[in-house]
Structure formats: structure tokens, C-alpha cells
Amino acid sequence: MLKILVMGATGNVGREVLRLLLSHNCNVCAAVRNPDTAKDILGSNIECVRFDFTNPDTFANAFVRVNKLFLVRPPALANIRKEIAPALDAAKLAGVKHIVFLSILGAESNPFVPHSQIENYIQKLGIKATFLRCSFFMQNLNTTHREDIKTRGELLLPAGNGKTSFIDIRDIAAVAVRTLIEDRHQGKAYTLTGSEALTYYEVADIFTSVLGKPIRYNPSLLKFIRKMRSSGFAIDFILVMVAIYTTARLGLASKITSDTEQLLDRLPLTIRQYIEDYQQFWLSS
Ligand SMILES: NC(=O)c1ccc[n+]([C@@H]2O[C@H](COP(=O)([O-])OP(=O)(O)OC[C@H]3O[C@@H](n4cnc5c(N)ncnc54)[C@H](OP(=O)(O)O)[C@@H]3O)[C@@H](O)[C@H]2O)c1
Known part of the structure; x- marks a missing residue:
């Protein structure tokens, strides 16, 4: 059965993605730094696995049997080569087939933002990906x-x-879930705005x-x-x-695009x- 690993699961977007995936009866697991405190936030029925971008010892177990990944860059981690790339290497090695990445508006034209470096690294690894380049969160x-x-x-x-073309994270999460569940979004980048x-x-x-x-x-x-x-x-x-x-x-x-409306049919x-x-x-x- 398809297994989806959600990163940033205790954060704004990841938590909503997790909730929606569960409501779709998906086989989903939350990658969290501290499973005990995460269960207090997410509920004891959520499967949690210990994962920390800065601790490679947590990688192998977190990616076991994972097919798809919802990737969130923690805001404090800006050195992509040292702090994000090793986990992506481990994901590739473990056989992850598709990454949906929470990126940022304009990442395609600004090589200095960490999100742009992550997009490039995923492409270099050759893992199929969907980039969600989001505008400023209302939340x-x-x-x-x-x-x-x-x-x-x-x-x-x-x-x-x-x-500012504010977007609600509930819309971002709804798009993320669609792109995780439907295969037709692999290899695509969407600019999500209100x-x-x-x-x-x-x-x-x-x-x-x-x-x-x-x-x-x-x-x-x-x-x-x-x-x-x-x-x-x-x-x-x-x-x-x-x-x-x-x-x-x-x-x-x-910037305003119609991507959110087209992906959500509303x-x-x-x-x-x-x-x-x-x-x-x-x-x-
Ligand atoms: N805010 C905006 O307007 C906006 C717009 C576009 C894009 N973005 C991007 O969205 C991302 C943030 O998303 P968000 O607001 O949903 O997140 P968030 O609420 O800031 O939460 C960050 C998440 O990362 C986890 N985390 C922190 N350090 C970690 C580590 N070393 N290893 C593993 N997990 C770690 C945290 O878990 P713990 O519970 O362990 O702390 C938490 O779940 C950023 O990349 C940001 O640039 C933001």
C-alpha cells in the first residue's frame, strides 16, 4: 500500500496536510523530531516516526517503505547542502518515488532563496517532484x-x-494532497496564490x-x-x-495565478x- 511521509507535520502546513490525507484514508506517517510531544499535538492515533534533518541516524528508519514525501524546509535550516541534502540523498536511496515540496513564490527566478537550491537538488537526484511555489501565508x-x-x-x-497575493494554508494543503494522491502532477511546478x-x-x-x-x-x-x-x-x-x-x-x-483555482476546482x-x-x-x- 502506498505510504506517504509528511515532514513539518507539527507545523502550519504539514499538520493540515496530515489531517486531509487521513480523511482520504491514506497510509500516512508523520516525520517528527520528538514523537512524544508530536502525539500531544497531533493525537495519539497518528503514526509518528523520529526524523531530524540534522541527525542522519534518524533517516533510514524514517524512509522505510515510503513511496511519497511531503517535504517542508524548516525555516531555521538555510544551509541546504549540509542540512537538507543528506536527508534527500537518504530518501533517494530508500526508494522514495515522488516528492511534493512546499516552495516559495518566485523560487524559479531567485537562486539565492534556499527553496530554489532544494528544487535544484531534487532535480539533480532525479526523483520525480511537484513544486508548490506559495505566496505569503494568511496564517x-x-x-x-x-x-x-x-x-x-x-x-x-x-x-x-x-x-500581497495572500494564500490560506488550508488551500495549500488541499492542493498538496491532490498532488500527492494523483500521479498527473509529477514533474510540474505550481505557483499558488490567492x-x-x-x-x-x-x-x-x-x-x-x-x-x-x-x-x-x-x-x-x-x-x-x-x-x-x-x-x-x-x-x-x-x-x-x-x-x-x-x-x-x-x-x-x-503576483496572482489561477493555479490554485484550477487545482481545487473552486x-x-x-x-x-x-x-x-x-x-x-x-x-x-
Ligand atoms: N510563511 C509564509 O508566508 C511562507 C510562504 C511560502 C513558503 N513558506 C515556507 O514554508 C516553510 C514553513 O512551513 P510551515 O509554516 O508549515 O512550517 P512551521 O510551522 O514553521 O513548522 C516547521 C516544522 O519543521 C519542523 N522542524 C524544525 N526543525 C526540524 C528539523 N531539524 N528536522 C525535522 N523537522 C524540523 C518543526 O517540527 P518541531 O515540532 O520538531 O519543531 C515543524 O513541524 C518554510 O520553508 C517557508 O519558507 C512560508
């Missing part, structure tokens, strides 16, 4: 930016007046309307850096965030729908 607003929005009614990030591109001023207005309390967008770069520092984020992480939001400020995050979820569905994140104590 960053209920994770990274949750506290600011909830406690101060402020969306503080330096994206200027640039537009169907609208909005400025953060517009996003703040939608927050205000849905939550029924004023949410203001503040694009100050200086305040953003100060706030991230005082919240204890490492300077490297803050610089990556600034680079990402600069991309948006320059209009490079606004329109992508809108940011208003997302804020309505997740409103307890910014309202509850």
Missing part, C-alpha cells in the same frame, strides 16, 4: 502577528503600500470590519525592528522578515473568509 497573521493585532490593534510590518492582491491597509480595514474593533496598519521599519527585538526575536530572523516584507513593499509579492479562500474563520485568535484572551 502568518494569527501566528507571528497575532499579539500585535490582538493586544494593540496594530498590524506592524514594513511592507509599505505594496500588495485570487486577490491586497495592501496591508486593505487587510487592516477587513480586520476592523470583521472583528468590530479598529485595527491599524503601521508600516514603520524602525518600530518593527524595535518591537521584534523587544519580543526576543534573533537579529537573523528579524533581517529575514525585513527582507520578506521589503519584497512585498517593492510589489514582488503581488476559488481560493479570501482574506475576509480567513479572518472570519480565525477571529477567535485575535479576540479571545
